[in-house]
Amino acid sequence: MNDKxxxxxxxxxxxxxxxxxxxxVLKGIDLTIYKDDFIAIMGPSGSGKTTLLNILSxxxxxxxxxxxxxxxxxxxxxxxxxxxxxxxxxxxxxxxxNLLDTxxxxxxxxxxxxxxxxxxxxxxxxxxxxxxAFGIEEQLRKYPYQLSxxxxxxxxxxxxxxxxxEIIFADEPTGALDSKAGKDLLHCLRRVNESGQxxxxxxxxDPHSASYAKDVYLLSDGMMKCRIGRxxxxxxxxxxxxxxQTSIGGDFS
Amino acid sequence: xxxxxxxxxxxxxxxxxxxxxxxxLSFSILVLYNFQNIIYSEAFAVLGQRxxxxxxxxxxxxxxxxxxxxxxxxxxxxxxxxxxxxxxxGIYIFMGMSNRxxxxxxxxxxxxxxxxxxxxxxxxxVLFAGLFQLVMGAVSDTEIDVRFGVSYKPVVFTAxxxxxxxxxxxxxxxxxxxxxxxLSMISAARQNEYVHRKSQVFIVKAVLGILVLAAGYVxxxxxxxxxxxxxxxxxxxxxxxxxxxxxxxxxxxxxxTLAGRKSFLYSGQRCLxxxxxxxxxxxxxxxxxxxxxxxxxxATALAxxxxxxxxxxxxxxxxxxxxxxxxxxxxxxxEQAERLIRGEADIACQTSLEALSVxxxxxxxxxxxxxxxxxxxxxxxxxxxxxDNETFYLSHQMLLSLIMxxxxxxxxxGDEIFQETxxxxxxxxxxxxxxxxxxxxxSDTAYERLRQKSQTLYIxxxxxxxxxxxxxxxxxxxxxISNTDENYTARVAVNPFDNDLEWIKVLHALCVFMFLVFIxxxxxxxxxxxxxxxxxxxxxxxxxxKIGFSSRTLAASxxxxxxxxxxxxxxVMTVSAYFSVNALGRMMYTNLxxxxxxxxxxxxxxxxxxxxxxxxxxxxxxxx
Numbered sequence: 001m002n003d004k005x006x007x008x009x010x011x012x013x014x015x016x017x018x019x020x021x022x023x024x025v026l027k028g029i030d031l032t033i034y035k036d037d038f039i040a041i042m043g044p045s046g047s048g049k050t051t052l053l054n055i056l057s058x059x060x061x062x063x064x065x066x067x068x069x070x071x072x073x074x075x076x077x078x079x080x081x082x083x084x085x086x087x088x089x090x091x092x093x094x095x096x097x098n099l100l101d102t103x104x105x106x107x108x109x110x111x112x113x114x115x116x117x118x119x120x121x122x123x124x125x126x127x128x129x130x131x132x133a134f135g136i137e138e139q140l141r142k143y144p145y146q147l148s149x150x151x152x153x154x155x156x157x158x159x160x161x162x163x164x165x166e167i168i169f170a171d172e173p174t175g176a177l178d179s180k181a182g183k184d185l186l187h188c189l190r191r192v193n194e195s196g197q198x199x200x201x202x203x204x205x206d207p208h209s210a211s212y213a214k215d216v217y218l219l220s221d222g223m224m225k226c227r228i229g230r231x232x233x234x235x236x237x238x239x240x241x242x243x244x245q246t247s248i249g250g251d252f253s
Numbered sequence: 254x255x256x257x258x259x260x261x262x263x264x265x266x267x268x269x270x271x272x273x274x275x276x277x278l279s280f281s282i283l284v285l286y287n288f289q290n291i292i293y294s295e296a297f298a299v300l301g302q303r304x305x306x307x308x309x310x311x312x313x314x315x316x317x318x319x320x321x322x323x324x325x326x327x328x329x330x331x332x333x334x335x336x337x338x339x340x341x342x343g344i345y346i347f348m349g350m351s352n353r354x355x356x357x358x359x360x361x362x363x364x365x366x367x368x369x370x371x372x373x374x375x376x377x378x379v380l381f382a383g384l385f386q387l388v389m390g391a392v393s394d395t396e397i398d399v400r401f402g403v404s405y406k407p408v409v410f411t412a413x414x415x416x417x418x419x420x421x422x423x424x425x426x427x428x429x430x431x432x433x434x435x436l437s438m439i440s441a442a443r444q445n446e447y448v449h450r451k452s453q454v455f456i457v458k459a460v461l462g463i464l465v466l467a468a469g470y471v472x473x474x475x476x477x478x479x480x481x482x483x484x485x486x487x488x489x490x491x492x493x494x495x496x497x498x499x500x501x502x503x504x505x506x507x508x509x510t511l512a513g514r515k516s517f518l519y520s521g522q523r524c525l526x527x528x529x530x531x532x533x534x535x536x537x538x539x540x541x542x543x544x545x546x547x548x549x550x551x552a553t554a555l556a557x558x559x560x561x562x563x564x565x566x567x568x569x570x571x572x573x574x575x576x577x578x579x580x581x582x583x584x585x586x587x588e589q590a591e592r593l594i595r596g597e598a599d600i601a602c603q604t605s606l607e608a609l610s611v612x613x614x615x616x617x618x619x620x621x622x623x624x625x626x627x628x629x630x631x632x633x634x635x636x637x638x639x640x641d642n643e644t645f646y647l648s649h650q651m652l653l654s655l656i657m658x659x660x661x662x663x664x665x666x667g668d669e670i671f672q673e674t675x676x677x678x679x680x681x682x683x684x685x686x687x688x689x690x691x692x693x694x695x696s697d698t699a700y701e702r703l704r705q706k707s708q709t710l711y712i713x714x715x716x717x718x719x720x721x722x723x724x725x726x727x728x729x730x731x732x733x734i735s736n737t738d739e740n741y742t743a744r745v746a747v748n749p750f751d752n753d754l755e756w757i758k759v760l761h762a763l764c765v766f767m768f769l770v771f772i773x774x775x776x777x778x779x780x781x782x783x784x785x786x787x788x789x790x791x792x793x794x795x796x797x798x799k800i801g802f803s804s805r806t807l808a809a810s811x812x813x814x815x816x817x818x819x820x821x822x823x824x825v826m827t828v829s830a831y832f833s834v835n836a837l838g839r840m841m842y843t844n845l846x847x848x849x850x851x852x853x854x855x856x857x858x859x860x861x862x863x864x865x866x867x868x869x870x871x872x873x874x875x876x877x
Contacts, residue, residue, distance in 0.1 A: 059799070080803070083801070083802075083803035083804075083805075084803075086801030087801045087802065087803070090801060092799060092800050092801065094799070098796040098799060098800065100528070100793055100796060100797070101532075101793075102528045102529050102531075102532035102533075102793065103524070103528035103532075104528075107512075107518065107524055107528055110515070110518075110519050110524060111524050111525070112800070112801070112802075113519070114518070114519035114520065114521070114523070114524040115521065115522065115524070115525075115802060115806055117520070117521065118519075119519075120515050120516040120517075120518075120519040120520070121516075123515070123519050124515060124519075159800070160800075
């Protein structure tokens, strides 16, 4: 394991509502993510997965606690710094791809670097590398509406990786894909993680997807209930996740 | 009843999104009402019956143009509205509603929009009617009798015109929904948005567009002004077709080529706004073309107004060159006439000429005599002396004339045939030249030759220094009028307070208003289009924010995209309007370049204002 801390969450609390009618969604989460980690966070509906991801993505603010990202407390920095942090340090992958239908897949992938003022030649070189790694070279000139879900999601992962972010936050990345496309994507994610190109935090309800991660955290009722490591066998890891899921109960769909 | 309530709730809740449509329609109604109101308000009645008749006729013509404009405007606006609403109301199909019911719902909803626009348009129209008349009077530099009050006739005309046009397109929308499939309704907003990226089609369209446009420009500007007028209709059609082809071919081609060059595209926000423009091009090119054509029309309308105004000024100068003129067979009447006038008024300038009555229909003047009179009367001299067999016809200033300066027409003066080679519009023989229409200049030699066979007449011209002395001076000189064979003396008096031509000034004001109406409408169309686009773009900008782009970056991209949207029609309009105004200037024998510049600057100003507003509203709507 790499010792460099990418994300460090301490006593994270998030409540919604007015003073007398507060609902606490996250009840003191502690989590440290090291470089080259591949973490899956699972939990039943309403357990706080999305809230946690929104806070980590700097889209939402916590009520209490600290979130250190690349050595900076994201709860205390200005909006301008936050935007810069999001742009430079974080890559996002969403369930519904969120590719822009106004541009080709290549332009979608290039967008973050183009906006950052990186020379076109370097951008094209980087796109070539990533598209080869994800098997979408042939699709680069196509528009999102001309692509399958799997191709779109691989394109979205390329876009997330192009800036060499410190961490990738993936929100149900296989949620909209069929099992074959989902499996291909997860293989790709694992490959880039294992080759040291990305630290990944994935939120999922799917034990199969989670079994591709190195560690799975189970979030329930706003708290981290347990953590299980993969070991060497993915299938055995998958079975353990299922067992854990059954023991915790709740709606994981 | 339930449908009515449902539609009203829809309308009330979505009022914000209808606002641009309501405002644009109200503006058109306001303008139409105000023009009609001028006819019924009798504001121009003070100018006399004849002027009033002309002005009413002009306003009716302008109203016809405005109703035509309203037709296309409502067509465009309801189309945009329908596409937007179709997707939303298409969802009702899953609630078990039939197409017919959804169509009715749309009809009722759009009726609320129409009625609100009509009430607002007429309401503000009534409110601003007085101001409109005042401005009209000020722009036309005429005294008008501003009357505040509501006359039902303009309200009825405006309401009937608008509602008729509106109903046609509401029914069209209804029919469209009834015939739509579920799928097309749900995906309506996204339909047709993907640009067909066949470059060959774009290239053909672009080349055709450039050729057709160039042909239109050439046709409008070549040949004599008779040719230009004959070609005008074809030129207009070619320019319209050319502009559409240009926007449908050349501009997408340019943008697509730019997007293909990654070294250009991957630089700052270009990747965003260039792609965004391409994506919207198929739908937008018609809007750009329409706005561009409206802009060309507006610049031409303004130029027409100023050309007319210049003509008016020239006509007034021509008519008032001399206040009194005498045509007599008495050789020594000049001194007596001068004495009589001087008894009542100071004379600012006076000239005398000799003319030959060569036959019943023609009066001939000698070149050197006219040259001298021109100098004494402060007029520009004749360019050259006619040749011996040549004559120059002395015409007058006209509002519209197709007679060219140079021509070859045989004219029989006495018993000699001359070639009429020039038409001169300088008032060398004053108002008499216009009234009698029978004066010809010949060379001094020809004049002496004709003298033998003609009766000699004497023309005395006087311009009084103070116009207020006119009536007294006329009474004094009138004693000289005689109609006997021995003493034939006719008098021409030009009343400086005569306002028979005031309607031309109103025509000028109408043209200025048409210019403003067209250009504001062009701005409104662009604004409306972008306002609606913003709603469709909301999701896309949300994605961009989610993947980490700062609001500042996105705002810069919005500003650039919208700048392109306004600049594209402006650039094409600037080039096209140059040719149309130039053609008009040639037809009207005047240089309208400064008017062209002014009109383009005003267009730029209006567009800049709309651009600033569009950027602010767009940013607000997409949340950046």
